[in-house]
Amino acid sequence: MIVTVLYPNHEGARFDARYYADHHAKLASEIWSPEKVELIEGVGGAAGGASPYAMVAHFHFASAEALGAAMANPRMGELAADVPNCTDITPQIMIGRTLT
Template identity: 35%
Template sequence: MIAVTILYPAKEGAHFDMAYYVETHMPASMHRLRSALRGATVSQGLTGIPQGSPPPYFAVCELLFDSTDAFLAAFAPHGEWLQGDIKNYSDVDPIIQISEVKIHE
């Protein structure tokens, strides 16, 4: 199993519309990727360490797929829409990483 992790850095003066992301972007994204998507989480940054410091990320999204090939096959037909919608909720460039999942409960 692989995880596609999308991190949105919390930069000073940057914009991130969590309501749009959770209520519009993610449901539409999950629908488009449904043929291969095995699970998804979205987390909103609350604080950094030490506690009380600003969170390093506005949001972190993790999408689970059986393999990188499965993800790429599901993403390919929708990539333009998925990436194009970012401007509707944020002005920061996301950091994206594909990882092999070692523990999943």
């Protein structure tokens, strides 16, 4: 199972990628205990303009049960409270699985 957190880019958006990588993603890893984390910083769009996303983060879990345990962690509020430290973008969250 994969939790994908997307931060849609928009005019005037604030996103501190360094803080996200050095603190927020590490906090998420500490709270959730994923098997793997991938951070993808948006640096440009297909037509050469701004990237549609400031950041896309993938948190990989071994099973639906592991994901459920991560989401039930009582420290989830701490993670949510840290978001404003790196961005004013409301994150979008998708839960999915790989097909290949």
